[in-house]
């Protein structure tokens with residue numbers, strides 16, 4: 001008789017070998033066939049899970065884990081799979097057919113996830129099918145071994161079963177890790193990115209000295225690429241070969257057009273300072289960053305295609321199937337909506353959309369900032385919707401006026417006397433006209449504003465608190481946008497169209 005404990009170990013071994021086999025084959029599949037699909041069952045299940053995440057759960061995950069949400073998903077999946085495999089193994093030790101049947105059902109779920117990825121074809125399920133066949137066979141064998149110990153040496157055979165299962169589990173896990181590492185086939189694309197000679201923009205921007213703070217702890221006016229927040233649904237950063245990249249304009253147009261990366265680089269590029277903001281950013285949060293972007297205005301490509309008058313939206317699509325729905329005016333009016341190829345003077349990093357992404361001033365990223373963009377479908381809001389809209393987010397996503405205190409930090413201790421308070425404020429495409437700070441519930445005091453080279457980017461501010469007295473105090477900030485509208489005090493969560501409310505920090509002032 002196999003005991004449930006032995007069964008559980010057999011289940012773990014079978015699960016690990018299934019996934020190890022599937023992930024190694026999937027890596028080979030990606031490297032050799034260079035298809036666009038997602039043959040890895042782990043990535044496909046994770047991506048399907050992300051797709052099915054309701055707004056409240058996404059909100060919770062981003063609030064709790066921030067940009068480490070993908071790591072959290074990985075840990076959650078590993079724990080879930082461990083429990084499932086051990087459970088099914090234990091069940092199989094008593095009810096063999098049922099256990100093996102359910103093991104196959106879990107395998108089918110993986111195959112279903114693989115083939116339903118937008119970029120996958122049916123053949124992409126091959127690695128998973130092979131993995132499940134190997135794993136099921138192995139589970140049967142391990143259970144047999146436990147069930148029929150040789151009469152002479154029952155104990156020895158049990159020990160041998162445990163050792164074999166343990167060894168196979170380790171092998172399987174190594175296979176999974178190797179598969180993941182191998183399929184990160186980024187090297188060629190990364191090298192291509194570094195070698196790209198960017199055209200010189202016909203309009204260059206420089207950041208005026210007056211926009212930059214000399215206060216060390218103050219937020220940098222330009223956010224460096226490697227500390228720029230990253231938010232997307234891609235469990236593995238898409239590595240797009242610029243030579244094979246095409247951008248198509250389809251839908252309600254006079255004529256469909258398609259351009260290559262080389263053609264895009266030959267157009268007249270401009271530079272623009274634009275602050276991106278994620279709709280999931282909470283009050284005082286850091287899912288916001290400012291960069292100098294270089295690219296070709298989207299309006300020019302749309303003009304080439306000829307937008308039909310009935311169109312009111314552009315559905316931009318990424319290589320991995322993700323979409324954003326942007327109001328057509330935002331892409332055709334005179335703002336700097338760009339097909340961006342560079343960020344702070346470098347080709348776009350892979351994480352931020354190499355080779356080409358959209359950057360649209362004034363709109364949250366989920367309705368505008370498509371990375372790895374491959375298609376612009378000119379359409380209507382009543383005919384199409386972007387990725388997040390059916391998942392509980394508003395179809396329209398203008399950025400709400402916001403302000404943040406960066407100095408001093410929440411819960412900081414500061415010395416009594418003069419205290420410098422500083423931060424940023426943003427109301428993209430409207431600009432910031434005023435920032436005010438309040439201590440405890442006293443009157444609002446105007447902060448000093450640094451220069452604002454463009455209304456499309458954030459504005460730094462500072463205020464000197466003349467006489468901070470010992471004790472606990474509350475600091476609050478609010479901004480007024482370029483239209484004279486004061487930032488709302490109404491507290492709202494990120495879903496469905498962005499958080500609001502005044503950022504508040506608590507400080508302890510200590511006698512000096």
Ligand SMILES: Nc1nc2c(c(=O)[nH]1)N[C@H]1C(S)=C(S)[C@@H](COP(=O)(O)O)O[C@H]1N2
Nearest residue numbers: 229230231232233278318322365366369371
């Ligand atoms: N392809 C793709 N593009 C995407 C997303 C995505 O999930 N997939 N997320 C959007 C969201 S929600 C935001 S806030 C911005 C973030 O851009 P960043 O990661 O470069 O900061 O990208 C947008 N572009």
Ligand SMILES: [Mo]
Nearest residue numbers: 278279365366
């Ligand atoms: Mo976002």
